[in-house]
Amino acid sequence: MFDTESPQLPVTTKQRPRTTGDLWNPSAANPTTVPVPLPVVVVRVDGPFTALDRKLWLALVHIAFPDLDKPGKIHEILISEIIDLFRRVGGRRDLGAKGTLQLTKKLSENTEAATLWQSIRRLAKTTIEWEDDDYMGINSLLGARMDKDARNSGKLYFTFDPLLAQHVLAPRAWARLNVHVVMKLRSKYAVTLYEILEAYANRENKTCTATIDELRAWLKVPDDAYQSWKDFRRNVVDIAVEEINTYADLAGFSVEYEGIREGKAFTKIKFTVAKTDGRQERETMLGRKAVIHKRRARAIAGLADPDNPPMPSGDALDAFRRKWPGNDPYEVIGLFQDKWRGAGCTVIRSPDGAFLKFAEGMFKARAKKGRVAA
Template sequence: MPKTARTALKKAALPLEVHASGDPWQPSGDEVATVPLPNDVIITKVEGDYTERDRKLWAFLVAAVWDDLLTTRIHEIRVSKINAIFEQLGGEKTASWIWESAKHLSKTHVEYELNEDGKRLVGISNLLNAQTHKNIRATGLLRFDISPLLCEVIRNPCRFSRLRIHFMIGLSGKYAVTLYMLLESIANKKTPVLDVELSQLRQWLKVPEGKLNRWVDIKRFILEPALKQINDNPDAAGFSVVMDTFKESRAVDRVRFILTKTAGRLADEKVLKPQTIEQPKAADNSGALRLPTSAYEQAKKVAPGLDIYYLETEWRSWLTNKPWPNNPAGSFIGFCRSKYQGKGRL
């Protein structure tokens, strides 16, 4: 049976809810190459020597063997072929790093959670198993497998990020890939806003203890360079980003990222239509509304004791398909006041 026919039968036999798109081996292809990876796996519960380069390689390998994840145990890919893609997108010219990265991935563990049929399933797995002995290296083939249980999670995620493989590979900087993954994890929400305490953001980015302790350093050496790469090429990233900060006792305590998808991405998602993406409605522009710091300070006064950041999420959802208010700050403060004074008090 021809390979194309076998592939078609595999796809027809699998009840896929989400799909990879494009061709990871064609950086200049007409269709954007994406891979949908579970948020738990790529962001919040990963332990080990997991570098930015390791993140890129793992996502690429998953995309490269996507059609065979549930049907093939051992995968073989020529190392030189992998490295050619990374070199084309600004990576290293020699392929020795791939073997070292494969070692890192074999020692990196991830915990994941699933909600299936009302039941909660919890699992743990390493990201990759690979043969890296010098005799194997001599063949030039990377032989690896991904745990069958983890493959099931990857192919049927509850919450996922649709990573743009070639854009991610081209990112530079120690923290840029992780920040891009974090932002992509909320890009498909109805209100694409990531509101995070600075201490939590440091943990997610894996900033070493004792390093970059001042906000000005985190902003200068981590956030601004990474956001610049996204905002300089939003068509490749799929979105643009605006960053706001909030202070507590004169020190920055919380960071907010507001995403706006590109028109090209919205058009692509109409074709993909995966069931687990929260497709934004045409008139839902609430995520693009920016509030001044004074609005949050006033909201705390009119709704003492309530979580105004949670209320903001509710307010933005309430604005869905409504005309933008002429005075967003006043609208938000009024919303918080009504929540505190009457119906719906939290």
Template structure:
């Protein structure tokens, strides 16, 4: 197996819009993209050329190296196909269509290849604010192209613990055509269940699926995501370790509410997809009396709420007023939630709360 897929230090870090993009790659092509992605330093300001050996490329593409007949011809054909593969990223002002790579160069005498990412993808790999990261070895054992995509899509929401997608959204992400798997039963049998079986058996994630119906038809899926107890014990993924500590943190709260532990601040900052400062994390902890589970609970509500402009002020108000979600019944739908607070009223108070938080943290 290509060595980066067993390397503890090989980490893939992608912007969330890239995780949710629409594209279709073969299993081998995904392995190549992920192997090259793991070489990117998200702190860089510009892309570099990323190198793998020709033998490594062949291994990732599952080509038998023992057969020398037309080997380089096949490799160049496959790299040419990869070079032509497009990705559609849904941006706020419209869809961006780009190729994964702008160029792939062979160095025949040196036995290596240089990959150059399309410059349009720079903001989805470099200087990231909202992103998903995981160790490359976590997906090393996955043998289905859909399993890898499903893993990334669910990994993005691991902190939240659940994610709901319509069948249409999921098929769009996988670029499954309108004539493929027309029946939900076929989609479930050919795509969902094999991916679930592989992910639950071989990765640090585990998930269950709840079907949401409109009338008698399954139209959406709710994925219940958790850390995989069968695999996680063998992983040294620091991100997963932090999440585990967050879940247990309320049992070990500080004795004095007015004392904020630096480690707790780090955990709150890690919890948020949005970029927040240490002072903001400290203010949230003070309002929550160091109860990290309470912060997580309100953050889950926030992720289910549209139109939040000031996440820090909103969370502070949610903790103070103890916002909750409650189920309601809509004909033909399951698992639908309704807010028991007025969003317009809250938005009017956000600026005042933010100013107060800023004054307190500066003291």
């Protein structure tokens, strides 16, 4: 149910995903990514949604992401900055040209950056249907000011529907899309296929199997186009896969595929994703940083890392052997560390002193128990 105090859907993830990287400065070491929930990637989309529109939408999500949880927030960006971004990253030089902008069926105007404004208009007219285990929704992908004053200001004023924004902010499973990879891809089919397959790169099972009809629907291949497997493979799948593999180092994965027959006809297609060495190295490094960050956070909170228990020094072990000869110090260390975890992993300033004090108490308790038994 909806909260009557807020138009937002309840957040169900423990920690909301975030964007990474700098949109304006591509970097292989720090990729520019947007976490997009799977229902947004693989869902029914109705409208004139082109490859350019997909790229622009993803860039605008990255720009607005820090404020997506603020209902009604109007974001703004200079049109010149968007044009420069597409020129530097994607190589497109036509977005800033003057041309005709079709505002309605009967109304058109000559304007600067006509191609870019047409893309913005198409995004506003494109609807997306999404659903998961708990919710179903339908939204426009974008809201934007299209009046002449706004265009003459040189800025784009845009919004995201609060429901769609909340769904982007609190997905249960998402694909982390590299904005610069999407901008570099030329084929509209490559853009969509990349978005779909990125979701499989971090899975244990890195294969995606779909029927040909499902894949055609995902890629929005016209019903009357490439109806034979041979034409579909040559004009859609091969081109998309080749483009993705061209940018494998930047995307972080490569892809192979095979057609699956049922009888004499190909009815399914199986894609297999493999991470690049560079991506695996980055993820290993990020994992180490996450561990360090967790340890620092626990230390600030007065808690130690349960996976890094206190360990007495060699001097403490020598003292143990002199005081309690014939006893195994490492057995006592294990008991000492178990007690430390059971007590909540508090920070111990002097592991040597704490260990020897624990050992003394343990042996006194054993001696007392032995006297009572006798």
